[in-house]
Amino acid sequence: MQTRNPFLNDFAELMSDAFAAAQAAGGEAKTAFKAQMHRVLAEMDLVEREEFEAARDMAVAARAENEALAKRVEALEAALKKTTAKTATKPAKSAAPERPRSGTRTPPARKAAKPKKD
Numbered sequence: 001m002q003t004r005n006p007f008l009n010d011f012a013e014l015m016s017d018a019f020a021a022a023q024a025a026g027g028e029a030k031t032a033f034k035a036q037m038h039r040v041l042a043e044m045d046l047v048e049r050e051e052f053e054a055a056r057d058m059a060v061a062a063r064a065e066n067e068a069l070a071k072r073v074e075a076l077e078a079a080l081k082k083t084t085a086k087t088a089t090k091p092a093k094s095a096a097p098e099r100p101r102s103g104t105r106t107p108p109a110r111k112a113a114k115p116k117k118d
Contacts, residue, residue: 047055
């Protein structure tokens with residue numbers, strides 16, 4: 001909106017320029033703030049979101065595998081208990097009678113070698 005008063009025209013133009021400069025300064029401040037935040041975060045050695053999500057997915061998969069293996073171990077232990085319970089109730093069959101065991105084992109006696117006569 002233009003008026004015939006040059007003072008108001010100059011003032012309006014000055015305000016427009018000041019507003020544009022303020023917007024530019026705000027943009028520069030925002031850029032500088034972002035750069036500073038990136039530096040601070042880089043010094044903190046934080047992980048990126050993608051790395052975090054990948055690690056989380058690996059942990060979820062490992063937990064599922066762990067639970068599956070735990071169920072498998074429980075099933076195997078139950079089967080082992082059934083097997084040992086069946087063999088414990090049956091008497092053991094042995095092919096040869098057991099020998100009494102002593103604390104030390106003595107080797108069998110050897111026959112003395114006879115000298116050859118020529």
